[in-house]
Amino acid sequence: MISPNAPDSLLVIVPALNEEAAIGDVVRDIHQHVPGVPVLVIDDSSSDNTIAVARQAGAEVLPMPHHLGVGGCVQAGYKLAYELGYQYVIRVDGDGQHDARDISRVFEKLKSTGCEMVIGSRFVAENGSRTGTVRSLGIRFFRLVLRPVLGKAVHDPTSGFVGVNRRALDVFRQSFPLEYPEIEALVVLQRRRFRFEEVPCKMRPRTTGRSSITALKSLYYVVHVLLGVFVNVLKFDRRFRRAQRERGTGG
Amino acid sequence: MDRLLNVTTGLSVILLVIILISVRRAHIRVEYSVTWLLAAAAMLILSRMHPLLDAVRNLIGLPDSPLTLFLLAGGVVLVMLFRFSVIISHLRDNNIALAQRVAILEYHLQHLKNHENQEA
Numbered sequence: 583m584i585s586p587n588a589p590d591s592l593l594v595i596v597p598a599l600n601e602e603a604a605i606g607d608v609v610r611d612i613h614q615h616v617p618g619v620p621v622l623v624i625d626d627s628s629s630d631n632t633i634a635v636a637r638q639a640g641a642e643v644l645p646m647p648h649h650l651g652v653g654g655c656v657q658a659g660y661k662l663a664y665e666l667g668y669q670y671v672i673r674v675d676g677d678g679q680h681d682a683r684d685i686s687r688v689f690e691k692l693k694s695t696g697c698e699m700v701i702g703s704r705f706v707a708e709n710g711s712r713t714g715t716v717r718s719l720g721i722r723f724f725r726l727v728l729r730p731v732l733g734k735a736v737h738d739p740t741s742g743f744v745g746v747n748r749r750a751l752d753v754f755r756q757s758f759p760l761e762y763p764e765i766e767a768l769v770v771l772q773r774r775r776f777r778f779e780e781v782p783c784k785m786r787p788r789t790t791g792r793s794s795i796t797a798l799k800s801l802y803y804v805v806h807v808l809l810g811v812f813v814n815v816l817k818f819d820r821r822f823r824r825a826q827r828e829r830g831t832g833g
Numbered sequence: 834m835d836r837l838l839n840v841t842t843g844l845s846v847i848l849l850v851i852i853l854i855s856v857r858r859a860h861i862r863v864e865y866s867v868t869w870l871l872a873a874a875a876m877l878i879l880s881r882m883h884p885l886l887d888a889v890r891n892l893i894g895l896p897d898s899p900l901t902l903f904l905l906a907g908g909v910v911l912v913m914l915f916r917f918s919v920i921i922s923h924l925r926d927n928n929i930a931l932a933q934r935v936a937i938l939e940y941h942l943q944h945l946k947n948h949e950n951q952e953a
Contacts, residue, residue, distance in 0.1 A: 583944035644940050647932045658933040662940065760929065 584620040584642050586667045592619050592689055593668045595659035597652050598676030599626040602635045609639035611682040612674065616689075622662070623676065624655040632676075652742075653760035661755045664748070672745040680743045684783040688745040691781050698750040698776035699768070701736070702743030702783030716800055724765055727808070731815060732772045736780065739765045743783055750776060759810055762803055766810040773814060837899045838880045845877035868916065872909045876902070 584593065594612050598605050605623060612621050623636040625645045633643050644662060646655060656673055663671045670692055674680045684702050691700045705721075717740075724739045742764060746754065750771060759766035771778060852869050855861040861869075879886045879902055890901040 583941075583948075644936055647935050650929055650932055654929045654933065658936055661933060662937050665937070 584622060584666065586669065590670065590693060591668045592616075592670045592672065593659075593663045593666075594619055594621045594672050594674055594685060595656065595663065596621060596623045596636075596641070596674050596676045597626060597655035597659065598623050598628065598632050598636070599649070599652075599655075600628045600630050600632060601676040602628070602630040602632045604678040605632050605641075605676050606635045606639040608674065608676055608678050608682075609636055609641040611678075612685065613640055615682040616685045619685075622659055624659045626650060626652070626655045651760055653758055653763040656763060657754060657758040657760075660746075660751050660758065664751045664755045668751070669748050670745060671751060673742060675742045679785050679787070681784045681786060684743065684781070687781050687783070688743070691779055692745045692747055695777070695779055696747075697779050698747055699771055699778040700745040701738060701741050701768075701778060701780045702745075703738035703741055703780040704783060704785045705737040720800065720804065723804070724807070727811065728765065728768065731769060731811060732778075736768065736778070738780065739768060741783075743785075762807055762810075765807050766814060769811050769814045773817075838883075838886075838902070841876060841880040841899070841902060845873050845880060848873040849877070865920075868913055872906070872913065875909070876906055879905070 586593075594616070596605070596608060596612075601608075609621050609623065612619070621641040623632070623641045623643045625633050625636070625643055627646050627649045633645055636643050644658060646658065650658070659673070660671060670689060672685055672688055674682070674685065680702065688700045688702050691697075721738065721740055725736060728736050728739055744764070744767075753770065753774060753776075754767065757770065759770070768778060849870065852861070852866050852873065856863055856866045879889070883898070886898045886901060889905070890898050893901060893904070895901045895904065
């Protein structure tokens with residue numbers, strides 16, 4: 583069983599669905615570049631050999647009883663990490679697009695700044711990462727929407743390469759967006775007055791499988807995420823105003 | 834118009850019978866059948882009591898009674914669909930939380946078994 587063995591214990595989680603072609607290399611890549619750090623693959627009820635390949639490559643596997651979606655898988659990983667006592671968790675995608683060499687950079691940033699979340703960003707610095715036109719437009723759109731909500735610029739709000747500390751884990755184990763969680767998770771943290779930082783990361787082109795966000799799903803994605811952002815802003819602002827009123831009444 | 838109201842009466846009776854049989858056979862839980870029973874009973878009463886239906890029609894300002902009846906039925910169905918969406922959302926949230934808990938417990942159990950095997 584994986585268990586934290588240092589005060590700054592780190593766990594790398596990898597949500598995966600039918601990634602048998604890529605998951606082995608992903609796990610080996612992580613072991614090679616951050617040796618000694620346990621890797622937990624959260625299998626979203628794959629119909630292929632993802633579980634066996636991940637175990638063979640040296641990862642622990644948390645198989646889901648049925649398909650939960652990426653948010654449900656990541657939250658399960660956060661819950662287990664919190665229960666086991668980990669201080670930091672970094673999420674890496676199972677398709678091999680994230681470069682494991684960047685994990686230590688995200689980890690260092692988490693520790694040195696004390697902020698609750700660090701995003702591995704493709705756009706903080708020019709690093710040769712390429713994204714499709716539709717996705718690129720979507721990212722630009724959400725940058726504009728999120729700028730006033732977050733109070734600071736975020737370059738890569740849809741990045742799945744994210745590190746969190748234990749304070750964020752505590753929040754996310756209780757409440758985490760289930761579909762397209764990246765942007766909503768940022769808003770949830772910001773509304774709790776938590777901080778986030780970005781570090782430049784390189785994203786490799788996908789070598790196997792296809793993105794879950796196809797062109798047809800893009801519109802649904804935009805509406806879904808906008809609604810999620812809107813709801814979270816309202817929810818937390820209402821709580822904030824209620825807390826202020828109670829403080830006023832109590833004082 | 835009368836024929837349409839008679840058809841509505843017939844459909845309401847059939848709906849009532851289906852709901853009662855479903856409750857009896859435990860195909861639908863009692864708490865979810867109440868809304869359907871009320872809707873079917875309301876349709877039955879309105880389709881048989883013309884003065885009441887006319888009063889409702891005048892209140893809403895519609896030209897004829899069957900349209901009033903079907904508009905009300907449509908409204909009720911929309912409310913019920915929304916109610917079921919709320920219920921499904923709660924069930925989905927609970928289902929995901931349960932699935933995650935099962936996965937985590939299985940993970941712990943598997944490692945306990947492995948540990949026991951190693952000790953043995």
